[in-house]
Amino acid sequence: xxxxxxxxxxxxxxxxxxxxxxxxxxxxxxxxxxxxxxxxxxxxxxxxxxxxxxxxxxxxxxxxxxxxxxxxxxxxxxxxxxxxxxxxxxxxxxxxxxxxxxxxxxxxxxxxxxxxxxxxxxxxxxxxxxxxxxxxxxxxxxxxxxxxxxxxxxxxxxxxxxxxxxxxxxxxxxxxxxxxxxxxxxxxxxxxxxxxxxxxxxxxxxxxxxxxxxxxxxxxxxxxxxxx
Numbered sequence: 001x002x003x004x005x006x007x008x009x010x011x012x013x014x015x016x017x018x019x020x021x022x023x024x025x026x027x028x029x030x031x032x033x034x035x036x037x038x039x040x041x042x043x044x045x046x047x048x049x050x051x052x053x054x055x056x057x058x059x060x061x062x063x064x065x066x067x068x069x070x071x072x073x074x075x076x077x078x079x080x081x082x083x084x085x086x087x088x089x090x091x092x093x094x095x096x097x098x099x100x101x102x103x104x105x106x107x108x109x110x111x112x113x114x115x116x117x118x119x120x121x122x123x124x125x126x127x128x129x130x131x132x133x134x135x136x137x138x139x140x141x142x143x144x145x146x147x148x149x150x151x152x153x154x155x156x157x158x159x160x161x162x163x164x165x166x167x168x169x170x171x172x173x174x175x176x177x178x179x180x181x182x183x184x185x186x187x188x189x190x191x192x193x194x195x196x197x198x199x200x201x202x203x204x205x206x207x208x209x210x211x212x213x214x215x216x217x218x219x220x221x222x223x224x225x226x227x228x
Contacts, residue, residue: 004029007107010099021103028074028108042111043210045076047183047217048145050207052080054219055143055181062140065089068173070128070161071145075104075112077183081143082118089120094128101125129161131173138175149184149218150191162191167198174224182220195222203227 004022011018018033028042052069059065065085069078072095081091095101101123104116115121124131128146150162160166162182170180180200184191187204195202200222209215221227 008099008103010097012097019097019100021108023107028111030074040074042074042108044214045074045112046210046214047207047219048073048076049080050205051143051145051181051183051219052077052084054205054221055141055179056081056084057179059085059089059140061086063088065140066138066175067091067141067143068128068131068139069093069143069145071095072100072104072123073145074108075115077143077145078121079112079115081141082115082120085120087120090122091118091120092122092124092131094124094126094131096127098125129166132161132166132169135169135172139173139178140175141179141181142170142174143181143183145183149182149186150188150220162194164194164197167194167200171198171200171224177225178223180220180222182222184218184220186216187218188220191220195220198222200224201227 002025004024006020006022008021009018020031022029029038030040032039056067067081067085069081069091072078072093078091078093085091144161146161147158174180192202203221205219205221206216207219209217
């Protein structure tokens with residue numbers, strides 16, 4: 001059996017712990033210090049792709065669609081978002097940790113088909129909250145795969161995104177028919193209430209980590225227009 005080979009380590013800003021990238025054959029793993037088990041694995045990405053497919057539904061025919069992805073990870077959400085939009089679209093991915101971007105430009109790139117090489121991709125090296133708080137962007141879709149979702153936070157700095165203030169800011173940052181899609185490790189009724197208080201029409205989907213099997217994850221869908 002192949003053994004895990006360490007490819008890189010990086011410290012997360014503000015004492016957020018250490019990320020470690022490893023490879024075993026064609027399988028890649030990212031682990032976070034202090035957290036039992038893997039943070040990400042290249043063999044398990046069904047719910048990340050579902051996040052993009054649900055959040056970007058209907059955007060393929062929209063000329064100049066603008067999508068914001070919060071969190072690059074192993075690139076699966078970004079790649080799925082690119083597959084859901086047309087040739088004139090622009091997909092911005094915000095990634096706080098520069099090393100994660102470099103890993104995706106290097107060994108991790110092959111996992112999701114090198115989405116950073118797509119001419120429609122833009123990379124924001126920083127917190128996705130910065131782009132949301134700036135306002136005026138009129139995003140057609142915002143896809144958040146940050147931390148473990150609104151309830152399962154591992155870093156306090158991510159709390160604003162899921163707070164009442166952050167949820168209202170997301171509502172302002174979306175266009176008139178904009179859609180927010182949020183990945184979560186599990187359900188969170190209080191977050192659903194915050195979304196509704198911010199003026200969103202909401203829906204919740206349960207998806208599997210792998211097609212037909214694996215862990216069940218939650219996707220929150222929140223639209224400024226009524227959901228059909």
